[in-house]
Amino acid sequence: MNGWNGKGLEIDLSTGNIKEIVPDKALYMRYLGGRGLGVRYLFDNVGPETDPLCPENVLVFATGPFTGTKVPTSGRFAAVSRSPLTGTIFDCNSGGRFGVHLKSSGWDFLVIRGKAARPSFVTIAGGRASIEDASHLWGLNVKEATKKLSDKGSVMTIGRAGERQVLLSAIMNDADHSLARGGLGAVMGSKNLKAVVARGHLEKPEPADPELFEKYYQDITRLLIASPVSSKGLTAYGTSVLTNLINYMKILPTDNFRKTTFLHAEEISGERMHDDFKVKSKACFSCPIVCRKEEKGTDRALPEYETIAMFGSNLNNVNLKSIVEANDLCNDYGLDTISVGTTLGCHLEIEGRNLSPEEIIELVRKIGENEGVGEALGKGAHKYAISRNAPQAAMEVKGLELPGYDPRGVLGQALGYATSNRGGCHLRAYLVGLEILGKPKLIDRLSFMGKSGLVGLFQNIAGVVDSLIVCKFAMFSVGEEEFANILTALTGEDFPSQSLIDIGERIWNLERLYNIKAGFGPESDTLPERFFNEDGSGTARRIDKAAFLSSLREYYHFRGWDENGVPQPGKLKELGLEADGRDGIIKAVAQITK
Amino acid sequence: MKIEVDLFADLRKFADPPSFEIDIPSGSTIRDLLPQIGIPEGFSLLVVVNEVMASHDREIRDGDKIGLFPPMGGGEETVPDRVQDKEWRNK
Numbered sequence: 001m002n003g004w005n006g007k008g009l010e011i012d013l014s015t016g017n018i019k020e021i022v023p024d025k026a027l028y029m030r031y032l033g034g035r036g037l038g039v040r041y042l043f044d045n046v047g048p049e050t051d052p053l054c055p056e057n058v059l060v061f062a063t064g065p066f067t068g069t070k071v072p073t074s075g076r077f078a079a080v081s082r083s084p085l086t087g088t089i090f091d092c093n094s095g096g097r098f099g100v101h102l103k104s105s106g107w108d109f110l111v112i113r114g115k116a117a118r119p120s121f122v123t124i125a126g127g128r129a130s131i132e133d134a135s136h137l138w139g140l141n142v143k144e145a146t147k148k149l150s151d152k153g154s155v156m157t158i159g160r161a162g163e164r165q166v167l168l169s170a171i172m173n174d175a176d177h178s179l180a181r182g183g184l185g186a187v188m189g190s191k192n193l194k195a196v197v198a199r200g201h202l203e204k205p206e207p208a209d210p211e212l213f214e215k216y217y218q219d220i221t222r223l224l225i226a227s228p229v230s231s232k233g234l235t236a237y238g239t240s241v242l243t244n245l246i247n248y249m250k251i252l253p254t255d256n257f258r259k260t261t262f263l264h265a266e267e268i269s270g271e272r273m274h275d276d277f278k279v280k281s282k283a284c285f286s287c288p289i290v291c292r293k294e295e296k297g298t299d300r301a302l303p304e305y306e307t308i309a310m311f312g313s314n315l316n317n318v319n320l321k322s323i324v325e326a327n328d329l330c331n332d333y334g335l336d337t338i339s340v341g342t343t344l345g346c347h348l349e350i351e352g353r354n355l356s357p358e359e360i361i362e363l364v365r366k367i368g369e370n371e372g373v374g375e376a377l378g379k380g381a382h383k384y385a386i387s388r389n390a391p392q393a394a395m396e397v398k399g400l401e402l403p404g405y406d407p408r409g410v411l412g413q414a415l416g417y418a419t420s421n422r423g424g425c426h427l428r429a430y431l432v433g434l435e436i437l438g439k440p441k442l443i444d445r446l447s448f449m450g451k452s453g454l455v456g457l458f459q460n461i462a463g464v465v466d467s468l469i470v471c472k473f474a475m476f477s478v479g480e481e482e483f484a485n486i487l488t489a490l491t492g493e494d495f496p497s498q499s500l501i502d503i504g505e506r507i508w509n510l511e512r513l514y515n516i517k518a519g520f521g522p523e524s525d526t527l528p529e530r531f532f533n534e535d536g537s538g539t540a541r542r543i544d545k546a547a548f549l550s551s552l553r554e555y556y557h558f559r560g561w562d563e564n565g566v567p568q569p570g571k572l573k574e575l576g577l578e579a580d581g582r583d584g585i586i587k588a589v590a591q592i593t594k
Numbered sequence: 595m596k597i598e599v600d601l602f603a604d605l606r607k608f609a610d611p612p613s614f615e616i617d618i619p620s621g622s623t624i625r626d627l628l629p630q631i632g633i634p635e636g637f638s639l640l641v642v643v644n645e646v647m648a649s650h651d652r653e654i655r656d657g658d659k660i661g662l663f664p665p666m667g668g669g670e671e672t673v674p675d676r677v678q679d680k681e682w683r684n685k
Contacts, residue, residue, distance in 0.1 A: 233603060233663065233664035233665055233666045234666055236603065236604060236664070237603055237664075241602075241603050241663075241664065241666070242666070244602045244603075244661075244663070245602065245640070245642070245661070245663050245666075248600070248602075248642055248645070248661045248663075249642060249645050249646075250645055270603070271602065271603055271606070409645075436647070437640070437647075437665075437666045438640065438647050439666065442647050476666070538645050539645050539646075
């Protein structure tokens with residue numbers, strides 16, 4: 001099969017057994033790889049009653065057909081598990097180099113199950129995989145652990161936060177790339193798995209039709225680099241350039257989402273970062289956008305926009321240096337900067353006072369160490385706010401902390417947050433492109449009109465983008481048609497563009513079914529009450545709840561779900577989910593709809 | 595009529611200070627405004643007028659607050675080099 005190795009590895013840490021899995025070709029055709037493959041595996045093998053931090057939970061790391069090819073922005077891989085933070089099915093994906101090494105080591109995916117008796121790490125190289133003792137690595141943070149293992153290949157590891165099963169912990173790869181959200185680092189820690197190191201032989205996957213592949217590659221590259229002599233926001237400044245733009249539109253989370261504009265945005269902006277720090281650029285594998293920024297000399301990663309919003313304006317913090325430090329500390333402990341920042345916002349509101357820059361850094365450290373107040377904060381905003389008897393201060397959806405776009409000023413994004421299968425996430429529908437940046441086309445961000453269909457469509461596209469896998473930034477310029485063309489040239493299989501959207505929809509429905517079985521009903525498809533009751537700044541007025549609910553109903557209808565948001569047998573049949581047979585999907589739906 | 599203009603990121607090379615008031619004839623559009631600031635024709639940018647993204651044909655009204663931002667796309671002309679990872683190239 002061109003585009004895939006056609007096999008993966010199942011590593012049981014309890015028994016030490018490692019076996020090769022060879023999925024049916026149909027599985028690849030229907031789920032592609034990455035998120036899709038992982039979600040399918042989890043649905044079939046990990047029941048929604050499974051405690052996410054017990055040995056029976058599974059972590060899937062999966063590449064996609066594009067991983068390791070020169071398709072722009074495709075040097076990515078996904079992780080899928082049941083999240084200990086949200087209880088939902090959960091996927092993340094990350095760039096850097098690890099995914100490329102994994103794929104070119106001969107396997108498309110890894111399934112990690114069980115729990116090792118002692119701290120362990122997995123190495124994959126030269127066509128072999130082995131489980132090794134990690135006692136000498138346990139207790140190290142990400143930078144040091146990565147350094148100690150880097151002679152063996154590309155390193156994916158947890159820091160001390162993951163070891164301590166902090167629910168906001170991330171898995172880091174290639175030092176500062178992250179599978180950030182949902183506490184998947186804690187899942188790895190619960191398995192006594194410190195790291196996975198992969199060294200591939202780095203042979204490029206051979207396209208089925210090299211000439212056509214090259215043609216479509218040129219097409220995609222042309223679309224990404226639409227006007228090469230003009231100024232380039234992301235390439236020149238990284239995502240931090242969004243800070244001033246989002247503030248200008250008055251949707252910048254400020255003071256724990258109690259305001260939507262920050263008087264001192266300029267002081268924490270990407271422009272200021274370029275003035276105050278020596279910035280250099282770093283690209284993920286096969287990426288022409290080059291959005292990552294590092295500090296020259298120290299090589300530490302500089303914060304992305306989301307981190308600036310959550311540790312800056314959302315904490316009323318004007319000290320850019322402290323945001324850079326907090327970002328670096330989160331990366332080293334292996335912590336999700338969005339969730340930590342938003343949880344600290346919750347803390348700030350409950351305490352009724354601002355946190356000093358020094359206090360912010362100290363709280364990050366305490367969360368990473370799981371000590372003192374950090375232990376309660378490390379459980380995330382939802383549980384922390386309840387423990388402080390102030391649930392209204394938690395800015396989250398389905399237990400996942402909200403990121404850097406206030407939903408009151410981007411109503412499609414608001415519906416996207418509410419309906420996301422992994423909770424308060426900006427990337428599942430990613431209407432930021434349409435509503436804020438005008439990419440690929442500008443739509444009215446202050447209206448629900450037409451948004452239900454668009455949110456559904458973009459969720460489906462994101463599902464396939466996360467399975468191919470390419471970066472979400474590619475969605476600004478490249479559509480499903482270009483992806484379908486190059487996938488067809490790569491694999492030699494016929495993938496019409498509609499088939500990609502169908503794959504995304506299949507993945508979305510499967511995730512939804514999992515979450516329903518895990519107890520998430522329509523009442524969880526909502527936003528914190530603040531957004532319905534309080535105005536933000538400027539045009540970011542409180543959201544009309546009746547209009548929101550009407551849009552939600554329309555969304556369910558558009559998706560072929562009933563009024564409770566349950567996928568109907570007709571829809572599942574249309575998506576071919578019932579034909580998948582052995583998984584008991586139909587039985588599951590029958591139970592749900594009883 | 596008087597309007598307020600704010601420039602961001604590398605558009606700041608066109609004016610110092612980057613935030614200023616400017617007098618323009620009534621009936622002007624964004625397209626008319628850009629050369630007055632010294633921004634060359636065809637320079638790609640995002641325009642925000644009073645918190646809302648606007649096109650170059652948007653007619654400017656008295657008192658408008660206009661922000662000019664770089665486009666949030668990206669890409670380097672040197673893609674062929676960039677995509678060839680060092681390890682890959684040495685293979």
